[in-house]
Amino acid sequence: MNAVTFLSPITEDIKLVEDRMRAQADEAHPDLRAALEHLLSAGGKRVRPTLGLLVGNMLNAPHEKLVTLGAAVELLHTATLVHDDLIDGSLLRRGTPTLNARWSPPATVLTGDFLFARAAKLAAETDHLPLMKLFSDTLAVIVNGELTQMFTSRGLINRENYYKRIYAKTASLFEMTARAAGMVSPVGEETVESMRDFGYQIGMAFQIVDDVLDFSGDQNAVGKPLGSDLLNGLVTLPGIYYAESNPADADILSLPQGGWTNAENMTRLVENIRASGCAQKAMLEAEQHIDRALTRLESLEPCAERDALENLAKYIVDRKI
Amino acid sequence: MNAVTFLSPITEDIKLVEDRMRAQADEAHPDLRAALEHLLSAGGKRVRPTLGLLVGNMLNAPHEKLVTLGAAVELLHTATLVHDDLIDGSLLRRGTPTLNARWSPPATVLTGDFLFARAAKLAAETDHLPLMKLFSDTLAVIVNGELTQMFTSRGLINRENYYKRIYAKTASLFEMTARAAGMVSPVGEETVESMRDFGYQIGMAFQIVDDVLDFSGDQNAVGKPLGSDLLNGLVTLPGIYYAESNPADADILSLPQGGWTNAENMTRLVENIRASGCAQKAMLEAEQHIDRALTRLESLEPCAERDALENLAKYIVDRKI
Secondary structure (H helix, E strand, C coil), rough: HHHHHHHHHHHHHHHHHHHHHHHCCCCCCCCHHHHHHHHHCCCCCCCHHHHHHHHHHHCCHHHHHHHHHHHHHHHHHHHHHHHHHHCCCCCEEEEEEEEEHCCCCCHHHHHHHHHHHHHHHHHHCCCCCHHHHHHHHHHHHHHHHHHHHHHCCCCCCCHHHHHHHHHHHHHHHHHHHHHHHHCCCCCCCCHHHHHHHHHHHHHHHHHHHHHHHHCCCCHHEEEEEEECHHHHHCCCHHHHHHHHCCCCCCCHHHHHHHHHHCCHHHHHHHHHHHHHHHHHHHHHHHHHHHHHHHHHHCCCCCCCHHHHHHHHHHHHHHCCC | CCHHHHHHHHHHHHHHHHHHHHHHCCCCCCCHHHHHHHHCCHHHCHHHHHHHHHHHHHHCCCCHHHHHHHHHHHHHHHHHHHHHHEEECCCEECCCHHHHCCCCCHHHHHHHHHHHHHHHHHHHCCCHHHHHHHHHHHHHHHHHHHHHHHCCCCCCCCCCHHHHHCCCHHHHHHHHHHHHHHHHHCCCCHHHHHHHHHHHHHHHEEEEEEEEHHHHHHHHHHHCCCHHHHHHCCCHHHHHHHHHHHCHHHHHHHHHHHHHCHHHHHHHHHHHHHHHHHHHHHHHHHHHHHHHHHCCCCCCCCCHHHHHHHHHHHHHHCCCC
């Protein structure tokens, strides 16, 4: 499974989305245009716009609205990355320098704000009131999730908290994208709900896989050290599984008391989690989400977009970065 | 002229707006609720919601939409202040510690983002598509203005640049508020346009007066040192007038080359501007904006709100902080 198999029906549309994103900085200062160019060229597979375009094209949504929606969603995603990297002090993302590494914090704050503002403006350009409400609700969910994460004690091992966190951080935007693409299509409530759940399920899977790759991934491809979440006090699904199976592990017991600040112990814990099979167990849970997503496609007429959505869902658990 | 005379028709409404603002953090973390409480209690006269409420009540807008609009506008304003204070490194605003002075930069960035998100959500709750589009356009104008200011060379003496800057920074939100209140009212395009221009004119006046008070104000009431804009390399209207009358002044000539970083010279320049009458000349320009605003009220039926709008406009050039 590779990206080509789900991108093929919408290769041209994705270019339109990227043009639309670039156009947001047309009247802005050259430095800001350069920053946006840097952010766009830093890659990412445009998974979110792809999802919106495939769902919408499959359901005969107006093409222009899908391009606008795709650009809005991807800009919102980009805005959250810019502020996240500033907040975490990250200097690299996917091996490429972050804005934060090149610009002053004030410029980075304002660039993120600019992207938020243009994302909201694009959402408004869909001329679709329920979509705009959904968009602003989702923005509130994402930011509230980031704040909750900031205020929650580090080293917390809590499955419920984990699911809430990955919903806010990742699944909410996938869910919104698929739902919005359904909402602007000439289909009934039931189909919109199917698409919403499809987006939700692949979004949950996407983040679980990200968290698994933090333990099992190719360090060069992921672009950050293995176990980096744990070293920041964030216990993700592989660690939660490990804690449930090894409740007496001294490193696990140390976490809520700040043990995650001890890099030596955490390196040992990362190795133990890697050896335990808990990352594979977490991957199975991601695959269950993908299975649920795929059942949402069953009742739809076969078409190139449906096949591509199936491939997109499968790609999410097959990807290596 | 004091605040009471324009607030009296809407004292209860302003309380509803403040309740609505506070309610945005109801489900958020206690620390965030405390931060919002701190921001709300730090004062401000709620001039923007007041403007929206007076215009809308005068024109028989649905009451609930005006309260929602007022809360959206004031939260957006608050969000920009939070990020501004972070960007400037300001520790005090109106003599009260900024969020920035109490919280870490990451918490401050996210609190600003949270306020942006909730402002957008409130704008969406007006259920009025053109209003939401106007709101997101205005957000884009404000942020673009801040970015332009950041990228523009300090020490620039340029009248056109100054007017653009104060429009983006201040007048755009006043304009949007009055226009939006008109848009949700059962009135024609012409009245909406009158209200838009009323908002624009008092907004321009508001910022010019702010800039005048930076030279002539009561330092304790303003809460920052006199001439603080100049010390940050920002040349405002009194300084522009002074430069136009004194093109050979050595301190003025030094500005574009970074002379604003010399605190001793700038203290002298501030004193010279204060002695020159240029602040009074700038104040006359603010009064002209107010005169234009007042002509916009002439064709309206006399009522308590119209009187209050007149008082609000006059208050803007009479205020001391």
